[in-house]
Every structure is written in C-alpha cells, then in structure tokens.
Amino acid sequence: MLTRTRTTATAGVAALAFLGTALTAHADGPGGSVECDVFICEVEADAPGRPGAGSGSGAGSEPQGGSGEDGASSSPWTCTYELVSPPPPASSLDWAGHTPGDGAVYEQTCRYLDSGNSVVRMVWLADPPPAAAAVDPAELAQWAADSMKLAGPDIASPRAAGRYLVGMPMWMWVNQSPTTYGPNTASASAGGMTVTATAKVSKIVWQMGDGAVVTCTGPGTPYTAAAGKTHSPTCGHTYTHTSTHQPQRRYQVTATSTWTINWQVTTGGGGQAGQLTETRQTQMQVPIGELQVLN
Template sequence: MNSFADEGPRGSGGVHCTKYTCQVEVLAPGQPGASQTDSSGGTEGSSSSDAGDSENKNVCTYKLVDPQPPAGSLDWEGHEPGDGAVYEQTCGWGGLDGDTIVRMVWLAEPPEQETIAPVVLAQRAVDSMALLGPDIASPRVAGRYTVGVPMWMWVNQSATTYGPNTASASAGGVTVTAIAKVSKIVWQMGDGSSVTCVGPGTPYKGSSDMAESPTCGHRYSKTSADAPGGRYSVTATSTWTIDWQGGGQSGQLEEIRQSDTQVAVGELQVVR
C-alpha cells in the first residue's frame, strides 16, 4: 500500500494521510478548525451551514419537576438537592409541533424559555378539538313538509358538533385550558328567510300536532317546486364560543362552522 502525505501547511486545512488512515481538516470562515479521522481509510466531513438557519434551530421548553427527585437520584447528575434544580426538558427540531425528545436535566439556574402568548396556546387547544358544523336532526332530507305547517328544527348534540368540548395546550411551562360550546345556530331556510336559535332546538313529538316549536322553528309560505331540484337548500351555521384561561390570563375566542341539507316543501292536498 502506498503512503501519501500532504505537504501543505497544517494550519490551512487539507488531507493528511499515513499508511492506514487519512485525516481531513476543514476550516469554515469564522469557525475554529475541526478534524475527524476515518480509521478504515475513508474520509468524513462535517458542515455547519445550518447553524444560522432559524427554521432548523432546536427549540426546547422546560418544566420544573415537582416534587424534585430524591437525593441520590441520577437525575441530579451528581449534585445535591438545593444545588440548582431538575427540569423536564422537551426539545423539537424546528419547533415543538413535530417529533420531540423529552428527558430530565439538571440546571444550576432557571432556564430562559421561549415566550408563547397564552392566546396562541388557546388557539392550539381549539385546533385540537376538531369542531364540526351542526349535526342536523330536523329538517330531514327524506321528510315531506307542507306550506303553512310549523316545522320543528333541532340538532343532535355531541362534543364535536355542539359541546361542551374541553382541551388544553402547553408550552414553556404554561398550560391553557379552553372550553367550547355552541352559543347560537343561524338557519338559512332557502326561501330568503333566516331563523336564529340560541339552543339545540326541541325534538318534535307526535302529540304536539300543529303547535309551533317552543325553541326553534319555521313556517314556509310557498312550496319548493321552483327551487333547484324541487328542494330548498337549508344551511345551519353554528357559532362556537370558546372561553379559555391559563398563564395568568383569560379570554374568549369564536369559531364558525356550518352544515347543509335539502328540504322538500309541498302543498296540502284536499280530497273532496
């Protein structure tokens, strides 16, 4: 096997080989020199081009462990209780919304942490709720409705379609909890009129006969014969009101969701 040697100055970087190994020296502007040795005869290099890329930086948050680990725990890293403190460290490359690593670390002083506004955490909590539009129970697509006859409108209730729905989000030692509930539903009836209901509506019972709905209803004055497809397009739009608190603050957010259905409205046929 031949032996090669770089005759250039060692302080300027380059390749330096002996009989079995090669050493690579890489000098980056403004950076101290670095070298790595590949004992197999190959070479390795490293790049620091991402060092100034803010989008790729490692983002970490810390939460004080409470209660602290007992004396002698490995989490103290050889220190005694009272000498600094043990924290739960959560780190994510480029942010905390993707893959993260969680571990216990000892720190001599409380860490500086990225400040995240509580309202931002509140929105994260809301986004995790997967809120939906109204789950329309009535009017039904298969139903037959009549001009002048009271229509009762109501929705099925669940955590994602009506509430209440509760979720939390945490970052930087701050936790925000949000509670969402539908505060009103506005029904666009397809005939140019709208109805605003502040509750889910009242399910119809056969014993109610021709009575008006006590909470949410409508009465059509003309048939849907001239509407596209012979049916009125009905849209129910819910307003979600979200109350949140955490990080010493509180506030309210609003989300809008909607659902659609089709309604056939005919005339009462009189048999003589």
C-alpha cells in the same frame, strides 16, 4: 407568539409521545425519517453528513421542507424547547453520544401547522436554542381549540328524507355531542404554561333557503306527536311556498353554529383568561310540498 425555532438533532433515534391524535408522518418534520403507529413514532434524527443534517449548534439546520422566496423557512413545524433539569444520566441515549457538559439535553415540543397534532421528544444541542419570545396564552388556547376538531351542527330536523308542507310549522333541532355542540374541553402547553379551553355552541343561525334567517340560542326542541300543529317553542320555521321551483326541487338549508371558546391559564400564567369565537356550517336540502285535497 410562539417562536419558530430552526433546529435539528445531531444523531440518534428518539421516541415521540403524542399530545394529540396520531401524527401523519412528514419527511420535512423535526428530525429525519418518521415511522409511526397509532401511539408512538420513532424518528431517525438527521446525522452529520446527511442532507439537511444539523451542524450540532443551537441554530442547527432547517428541517427538510425548503424555503420561501425571501430565504425564510417554509417548515410547517413550530417548536419550543425546555432545558431538562436535572440532566439525564451520562448513560442516557438522550445525550446522542455526547457527555454531560458537552451541550445540553432539551425537551422539544413540535406542532404541525394547524392540525392540532403535537410531538414531544428529547434532543441534544451543542448550544442553547435562540431565546423564545413570551408564550402567548391566546395562541395556546387556539392550539387547544384546534385539537377539539369542532364540527358543524348535527342536524336532526329537518331531514333531507322528510316530508314537509307549506303552512305547517317545522320544528328544527340538532343532536348534541362534544364535537358538534359541546361542551368540549382540551388543554395545550408550551414554555411552562398550560391553557385549558372549553368550547360550546352559543347559537345556530339557520338560513332556510327561502330568504328567511332563523337564529336559535339552543339546540332546539325535538318534536313529538303530542305537539300537533303547534309551533316549536324554541326553534322553528314555516314555509309559505313549495320548493318546486328550487334547484333539485328542494330548499338549500344552511345551519351555522357559533362556538364560544372560553379559556384560562391553569399553569404558569397568573390566571389570565379570554375568549375565542369560531363558526362551523352544515348544509342540507329540504323538500317542501303542499297538501293536495281531492274532491
């Protein structure tokens, strides 16, 4: 597991470069007040004498956010540190007014909850931060997967506005994109290790609302007029009753995609690899009528 380290910088203003999407400003994040635009944040770090300011030691003070009943931190941030080597020149603002030899400058990487947003900045610490536990590559893989923003199936058919009949084969398929079907690739790094993960939907389970469950191992086949009244060769269903007696006179359809996420350590981990699985859902309502024959 990655270590949750409770440390705040002593003084100064640092520029934060994003590793993911733009970070929402949080008053209880690393450092003090946060001002962001789309790509860059500037964080005014806690200075001595301010509430929540660090003492200048490696242990530091907890970023503002309170504590739990057991006194443990409730900070939503998880941070790791890497010693900057060679150190910055003595004139660098990274020293926060201190001189080389008085403490050290570290590269701090912080991640907010499970948002997939990460922030990197330089911080000065009087003492080394607590020793971090070995980085868990599976956790880094989860970070990478979270940053992909995987979503449920983008259903192309059946359509909520479509007209479908009892006894007529229904063809089911989904639109494919990196976030709704894959493949989708992302990387995450910490403690000198980088993990790259690739996610793709391995199956979609359709609950049709009439008690039937259809499992499709691909995106489905788009219907064309040339197919006539034939059944889909890959993913389909035939309703045997109308939806007249269903809520809103429609069947509730739920499509659940299973994402298979294969990951491997690409830097600093001896070629370790593994697999994660996640699911996402999309729901819709489908009207099923019957053909009326007029004499």
